[in-house]
Amino acid sequence: MAETRTNATQPVEAWITGIGLASSLTEGLDAHWEALNARRVNVDTQSLAPYVVHPLAPISFDRQIPKKGDQRQMEAWQRIGTYAAGLALESAGLKGNKDILSKMDMIVAAGGGERDLAVDSAILNAEAQGNTPPGFLNERLMNDLRPTLFLAQLSNLLAGNIAIVHGVTGSSRTFMGEEPAGIDAARIALARIAAGQSDIALIGAAQNGERKDLLMLYEFGDFSLKDAYTPVWQREPKGGFALGSGGAFLVIESRAHAEARGAKPFARLGSVVADLAPRKQPGEVTATLQKLWSRLGPVQAGAAAIITGATGAEPVTSEERAFLRQHAELPVRASGSSFGHIMEAQFPLGIALAALSISRGALFAPNDPTGFEREMSGAPNQIVVIGTGHCRGEGMALVESIS
Template identity: 75%
Template sequence: MTETKSSKPGSTEVWITGIGLATSLGEGLDTTWDALSQRRINVDEKNFAPYVVHPWAPVNFDIQIPKKGDQRQMEAWQRIGTYTAGLALDSAGIKGNNEILARMDMIVAAGGGERDLAVDTAIMQAAAKNNFAPGFLNERLMSDLRPTLFLAQLSNLLAGNIAIVHGVTGSSRTFMGEEGAGVDAARIALARIAAGQSDIALIGGSHNSERKEMLMLYQFDDFNLRDHFAPVWARSGKPGFALGSVGAFLVMESRAHAQTRGARPFARLTNVVADQARRKTPGEVTASLQSLWSKLGKLDDNGAIITGATGVEPVTSEELAFLRQHPDFAIRASGTAFGHNMEAQFILGLALAALSISRGALFPPNDPTALEVEMSKAPSQIVVAGAGHWRSEGMALVEAVK
């Protein structure tokens, strides 16, 4: 097991003051909360059969990305992320506040971007017909790909588009590494603000599930949920993740900065810890999660855990073994309602935790195995946990502001 990485929070209290969510269940906090309360799930078992996905719920992109030219030069994952970042800025009350946006840190968790399948198909068809004259490939790449593409879109273009569209022009970082990227985005943002290196930050990620090339890629290692949907904890006989389309962004800031501008918090982010078990022998993920748990800080009895459990094996069974060591905690798997969102999965968990604390309730269980149970009291602490489908474990403590 590698050395655990921690946010090492200082004396500065860090608040979550803005939440942007746009998912397969719709956009906005009220819509999300209503869907969770009604145990609603939006899945597509047909258009990408045999694979199951949680498709994007359409929005009016003009609201957050007013220029059509900006929209056209983005692929779906960038539009989702840029749109949702705008929702987070609106939620925090800083949309259009140029003084704050000009010094606002931005940390984005991003994948490698999307392929242009039409161009890929045309090139492969030409090759299959032996119509592949010298210089053909270079000519097609130069004439068919838009300027923002280099075979696949560059990962830092999401941050670039957020800067262009919304004016977030402080320091910018983009992390890659699937689920671990989202953990590190939160960990670094918390550490910077807690250490006094930053006052306010925008963090987040986005994922587009409706990508045939990614479904193909993940199927090479048998990761995809196939044929029919089942909640995360009910997939043991037929494991896999159902990819989800989601944008999840947060505004985080120091308590003093928020109070100066009169902002109200959803919750406090107290700690974020990360690890990367080698996963060479059974039980390493369970041990990694238990080690992270011990580093979170003082936990209340009868709390709650929101996990980004994937449904993939063997990691889900190992995560389940960890969860069973804490039977007094009410568990919720975000993947049941939202699908698996890779880079955005952990940040989605933070958003759901902060939203639950602000609403004074944990959203109801949606699990036929009875692992998830009702929580009658208002949560004052929620642990956000996640074990990546292939690598990376992370954990965070989200608390009510006192």
């Protein structure tokens, strides 16, 4: 079990001072807040049928990635992430601040890149005919793929592109491992700030969910939602997640650093805890979430809420729901109903939505016809963000108002 929290031995307070969101709903904070409270959902059940996806909303990448050459050498997930990172820096008032950007640490959670399906298909078809000459594969890869595509398979190129486009050139870390990678990005950033090893960090992730190769991979595990869209809590007993396209980035910095530059915080990141349930016996995820809750820090009933990245996949979503029923006094929101499942970015998205809600003095509207989600009348002072991976990894973050 790993955890990070601010306490007597780690007195440095961590503030969330920048949020960048680009998703299937829209881009930017005001537009997202409006879309969430209008209960809007953007899904596509036809283009990649029978699979349900949440496609990226129309975005002009020029606004955050001005050079067309930079855009061309990126795969879609990198463009989405670089764009969202720019929004976060803009939100924090740091765009173009070379002095701070040159010292800013960066922690990115990333997948393994995208495939060129046309080239892959041509190679497989030729190989299947059994008449390919020696060296055929190398020749095709060298001649058919543009030079940057091989590099586009590298997970750390999202961080590289953010450094190139936005000038974030402090230390850089890239974590892989689906949902737990996003949890660890937040956990490590908070640990470094709390320990005085870092003053300011950019963290986040992105995904292009409109990929046939990605859908194929998750179909092998029978994880995908098919045929028709339903909100997360309506997907039992079969379950499944609808992949989403989007990026979520956060600027997290020490209180002293933020105050010195006059930054206005959205909220405080109080603690991040993580674990890895064995998932060999029923109930192990529920038990692990219970342990994480006990280590998270005090949660005040009546002024707290929960935002979960619950996938909808089974049986893990039912086990998480069993845990949530033990805290039925707290209103719940499932981000997957509105955004789809954006894998590595789901936990940073949850933190972003929590910080945005606290800064707006309200929890956004429920989007759940089952009644599991309910309205919250008062302003939340604390929001617990839960990340439970579809096949591995559990984590929680405590996002709090600043008095």
